[in-house]
Amino acid sequence: MKILMIATNNIKKAKVATATLIILIAITTIFLYVGISVLSNMDSFIDKKNTQSNGAHLISINDGTHNQEIRDIYESIESYSYSEEETGMISMSSAFQNIDVGEEVYRISSIFLNLDTPRQISRVDIIDKTDQMPQNGVIVPYILKVVNGYQTGDTLKLMVDDASIELEIAGFYEDLMFASPSNVSMYKLYVGDQQFSEFLSQSAYGSKCTYMAVITKNINESESFETQSAKKIENILPEGTGSCFTLSYGTMKTGVSVFINIIMAVLVSFSIIILVIAAIVIKFSTTTHIENNIKNIGTLEAMGYTSRQIICSILLEYLMIATVAFVVGLGAALLISPMITNVVSSAIGLGWATGLDLKAVLTSLSVILIAVLGIAYFSAYKIKKITPLVALRNGVQTHHFGKNRFPLERTKLNLNTAMGLKALMLNKGQNAIAGLIIMLLSLVSVFALAAYYNFSIDQTAMIKLIGLETAEVQLTALVDEEQIFSEIAAMPEVEDVIRLNSFDGMIQFKGQESGVNTRITEDYSRLKVNTCVKGRMPAHDNEIAITSIVLGNLGAQMGDTVAIDYNGISQEFLVVGVIQQFNMLGKGAAITTAGMKKLVPSYQEQNLMVYLAQGQETDKFITKINNHYGKEQILCNSYFESIEMMLKSFETSMKIVVTACLGMIAVIIVFILFLVIRVRLLRERTRLGVSKALGFTANQLIGQIIISEMPVIIGAAVVGAIAGYFATNPLLALMLAANGILNCDFYVDPSLVLFTAIGISLLGLTTVLLVAGKIRKISPCKMFEEGVD
Amino acid sequence: MENTILRAEMLSKTYSNGSIMQHVLKNLNIEIAEGDFTVIMGSSGSGKSTLLYALSGMDKPTLGTIDFRGEEISKYNNDQLAIFRRKHCGFVFQQIYLNDTMTVLDNIMISGLLVSRDKKTIASRAKELLHQVGMDDTCYDKYPSQLSGGEAQRVAIVRALINAPEIVFADEPTGALNSTNAVNVLDVLTEVNASGQSIIMVTHDIKTARRANRILYLKDGVIIDELSLGTYVKDDPKRHGRLREFLESMGW
Ligand SMILES: Nc1ncnc2c1ncn2[C@@H]1O[C@H](COP(=O)(O)OP(=O)(O)O)[C@@H](O)[C@H]1O
Numbered sequence A: 001m002k003i004l005m006i007a008t009n010n011i012k013k014a015k016v017a018t019a020t021l022i023i024l025i026a027i028t029t030i031f032l033y034v035g036i037s038v039l040s041n042m043d044s045f046i047d048k049k050n051t052q053s054n055g056a057h058l059i060s061i062n063d064g065t066h067n068q069e070i071r072d073i074y075e076s077i078e079s080y081s082y083s084e085e086e087t088g089m090i091s092m093s094s095a096f097q098n099i100d101v102g103e104e105v106y107r108i109s110s111i112f113l114n115l116d117t118p119r120q121i122s123r124v125d126i127i128d129k130t131d132q133m134p135q136n137g138v139i140v141p142y143i144l145k146v147v148n149g150y151q152t153g154d155t156l157k158l159m160v161d162d163a164s165i166e167l168e169i170a171g172f173y174e175d176l177m178f179a180s181p182s183n184v185s186m187y188k189l190y191v192g193d194q195q196f197s198e199f200l201s202q203s204a205y206g207s208k209c210t211y212m213a214v215i216t217k218n219i220n221e222s223e224s225f226e227t228q229s230a231k232k233i234e235n236i237l238p239e240g241t242g243s244c245f246t247l248s249y250g251t252m253k254t255g256v257s258v259f260i261n262i263i264m265a266v267l268v269s270f271s272i273i274i275l276v277i278a279a280i281v282i283k284f285s286t287t288t289h290i291e292n293n294i295k296n297i298g299t300l301e302a303m304g305y306t307s308r309q310i311i312c313s314i315l316l317e318y319l320m321i322a323t324v325a326f327v328v329g330l331g332a333a334l335l336i337s338p339m340i341t342n343v344v345s346s347a348i349g350l351g352w353a354t355g356l357d358l359k360a361v362l363t364s365l366s367v368i369l370i371a372v373l374g375i376a377y378f379s380a381y382k383i384k385k386i387t388p389l390v391a392l393r394n395g396v397q398t399h400h401f402g403k404n405r406f407p408l409e410r411t412k413l414n415l416n417t418a419m420g421l422k423a424l425m426l427n428k429g430q431n432a433i434a435g436l437i438i439m440l441l442s443l444v445s446v447f448a449l450a451a452y453y454n455f456s457i458d459q460t461a462m463i464k465l466i467g468l469e470t471a472e473v474q475l476t477a478l479v480d481e482e483q484i485f486s487e488i489a490a491m492p493e494v495e496d497v498i499r500l501n502s503f504d505g506m507i508q509f510k511g512q513e514s515g516v517n518t519r520i521t522e523d524y525s526r527l528k529v530n531t532c533v534k535g536r537m538p539a540h541d542n543e544i545a546i547t548s549i550v551l552g553n554l555g556a557q558m559g560d561t562v563a564i565d566y567n568g569i570s571q572e573f574l575v576v577g578v579i580q581q582f583n584m585l586g587k588g589a590a591i592t593t594a595g596m597k598k599l600v601p602s603y604q605e606q607n608l609m610v611y612l613a614q615g616q617e618t619d620k621f622i623t624k625i626n627n628h629y630g631k632e633q634i635l636c637n638s639y640f641e642s643i644e645m646m647l648k649s650f651e652t653s654m655k656i657v658v659t660a661c662l663g664m665i666a667v668i669i670v671f672i673l674f675l676v677i678r679v680r681l682l683r684e685r686t687r688l689g690v691s692k693a694l695g696f697t698a699n700q701l702i703g704q705i706i707i708s709e710m711p712v713i714i715g716a717a718v719v720g721a722i723a724g725y726f727a728t729n730p731l732l733a734l735m736l737a738a739n740g741i742l743n744c745d746f747y748v749d750p751s752l753v754l755f756t757a758i759g760i761s762l763l764g765l766t767t768v769l770l771v772a773g774k775i776r777k778i779s780p781c782k783m784f785e786e787g788v789d
Numbered sequence B: 001m002e003n004t005i006l007r008a009e010m011l012s013k014t015y016s017n018g019s020i021m022q023h024v025l026k027n028l029n030i031e032i033a034e035g036d037f038t039v040i041m042g043s044s045g046s047g048k049s050t051l052l053y054a055l056s057g058m059d060k061p062t063l064g065t066i067d068f069r070g071e072e073i074s075k076y077n078n079d080q081l082a083i084f085r086r087k088h089c090g091f092v093f094q095q096i097y098l099n100d101t102m103t104v105l106d107n108i109m110i111s112g113l114l115v116s117r118d119k120k121t122i123a124s125r126a127k128e129l130l131h132q133v134g135m136d137d138t139c140y141d142k143y144p145s146q147l148s149g150g151e152a153q154r155v156a157i158v159r160a161l162i163n164a165p166e167i168v169f170a171d172e173p174t175g176a177l178n179s180t181n182a183v184n185v186l187d188v189l190t191e192v193n194a195s196g197q198s199i200i201m202v203t204h205d206i207k208t209a210r211r212a213n214r215i216l217y218l219k220d221g222v223i224i225d226e227l228s229l230g231t232y233v234k235d236d237p238k239r240h241g242r243l244r245e246f247l248e249s250m251g252w
């Protein structure tokens, strides 16, 4: 207990250092706990959500012409358990607008189901239900509530070509399969019996389809169920018309959580950076504590304390601080949990709800305690080398024999500048530490700002990461494509057209197999978005480019020969390049049209990407095409808008996370500077008092402190911001490595660098002025009376 | 007095330690003549340092006025006081208080450069003064921790003199020195006084006090009596006797 007394006494003496550490460790706790609890619970959370409504393991939508065959195929697969099917209405060119929240019209395809159909699979639990389902009531995905702010009672206008109808939102549902348009760009909507029959009876809004839901024996193998069934379904459907659309639980689950998992991984990395800063502060204050108290330590040792006991008292001090800070941080994390819930819910499109997660609490506590106690022990260890005699004799006295910097007799600088710079050189150690921390934080700020910029303001780089083309419209010609495509290319609204198609197939290498979405186009150099990161895109009929994720799955490399299996025909391709894409969970490949013709000799490109000229409206163009050709000749839908929507759904989460990070960074900078300058003022209070007595005014002394601190702050802010300029993309690539991203092209606007450098410098200046202002209040003799002790 | 340089009237200083008010100086009236060597004596805690700091404009009195050559400095704000101190006052402290991160020369120059920007003149004046107090060329680039206590105090005196102040305030300048060093330092101060600068010194020590031509005795915040000794003459046994008698009558 004597050790406890020494420890509490140390804490009382070092108030600012203690406060700084508490803040740092509390922030670490918040981020670490939130990150770990979301990351570790995501999987089981989604599983549990799905179990609650007996969610489907696989769903498929087809035009109803092959129901029996498809059902037979599902039943023939070993892991099949049971299934359900119902009639739906699918609308490929639907557009929506919630009139009450004042949003713009956006295009997204949709499927309408009958709410009153009895179902066992994917039961609809309505959130925010109206008392009475209105005749035109519609139940919409939960994500529209959290991201877009929809409320029950709002009017949702549905527009398909020239027809439009107003529906009333009567509640929300959660279903992993259709949780977020970022994952599958289609809405599943439920309407009442009467409305549903009305939809079906008039063809203006869409066409009749069959919606099948399958439960398998093992939910974790839904993806393999999907590939097995897909292969067989391909064989029964007429070639080229991909009229059976399938989603599996596994793919959707990964897809829905990938973004939030990345954000949480970033939060955990950020918390580790802060923990490193806390470690630096501990090292710094332990070293100064030992220096300042070497006499006391000597006295304690002379009294018979062992150095181990003294080290223990230091460890105990940090143990108490870390524990208090952890409790504070955990409390804060629980306090802000509604915000976290909102961030996670808007990212995954399911209502996130978890209580206190004990496992995450223990994990983050142990990470923090190990780091704090480890660094404290490491810093305090040198006490072992101090014998009482040495401590008592050489105590306090610090000898300066260093080089005389800026000798006043010869320097050209004015007095205050010279004094400030002298102090700058004297406090090299501390300044280096403060500089390092500010540099690190400046770098992180640029990174956070750049991430926000690329997500929300200029999304070019994000689109490149996702790996989709920027064409506004995608269309499929059902007849006479040569004729139709050349007509469209000649339209005045059209800037460019590219024939681009893709198919889902299997790719094989040395007995390994992987599902992959393969793109087909004549000339890859014409694409607007280049996804190639190594080697080159295919140019000849025997060449292929593959994503690093698929290459990893196959164990193949550039230069290897892989085989593609399509409709029973197998063909070999040479890997000439590595591509990257977020899209399709990074499972992609690319071959040329000539290459595709080797697989399917009769292959005709029926898909066209249409890039509209500047200022052209997608909606108008689609309506024009539909009116001109009719649905028998052409299928036309918006393409790029859905990507923009997906990015928009991330925007909310990004904004909160980036703002929180920047706020924390500001708090840390203020506290670190507060600590450094307070320690300095305390240590130099005698010297400052004497300077005042000699006739220095408070302003002169404050000026000297500014001159001695600001170069470090500004320098560190500038260097850190510039480093952030160069490090943002490599760091991002590192974080996304698991998603198969090797290379990022985020645009880091130089103004962000400038803004960060200036912002941090100003923040630093304000803090320095605020802390140094204390000099003003104290009269000269009071200062050194305190100094005498 | 015609050649009064510093005058304090009805000077009071009260400290409040929490709820307890402590009246350290009580309605003091003092006049210091130009060229005087004044010593303030009194038992520990009687308010000697407080008086010294109030007179020198380091601390503001609670009540009363102080004027310097007719200028009421007790009205000054902190910055005006700082400027007053740098121009007109020199300080010597018991704890010496040299800046131990700076060389001897720089320690002196920081004071000098507050008043003049002429580095060359200040440096040569500093060197000249260092010679006068018996320090040789080798000391310029030394750090305070490389000096003996007496040497350090002599450097501090040079620092106090660099701006040729009218008054030098010294708070127990020999308190931390051995007797040889103390005599050395006192000789310097006596010489300074002989060249016309006023000195106000607080001391505990009778041998130190006898350098003065005027002794003030402070008790419980009031000057209860004073003694005029005349100009200092070395080894004057009568002077010592008078002083001892005076102090004994004060209850020393
Ligand atoms: N800043 C202060 N705050 C409160 N009390 C003070 C302060 N400075 C001095 N005192 C008190 O004033 C009294 C006189 O102090 P001081 O002038 O230093 O005495 P001396 O120098 O004669 O020993 C002492 O009792 C001391 O405790």
Ligand SMILES: [Mg+2]
Pocket: B048, B049, B050
């Ligand atoms: Mg005193």
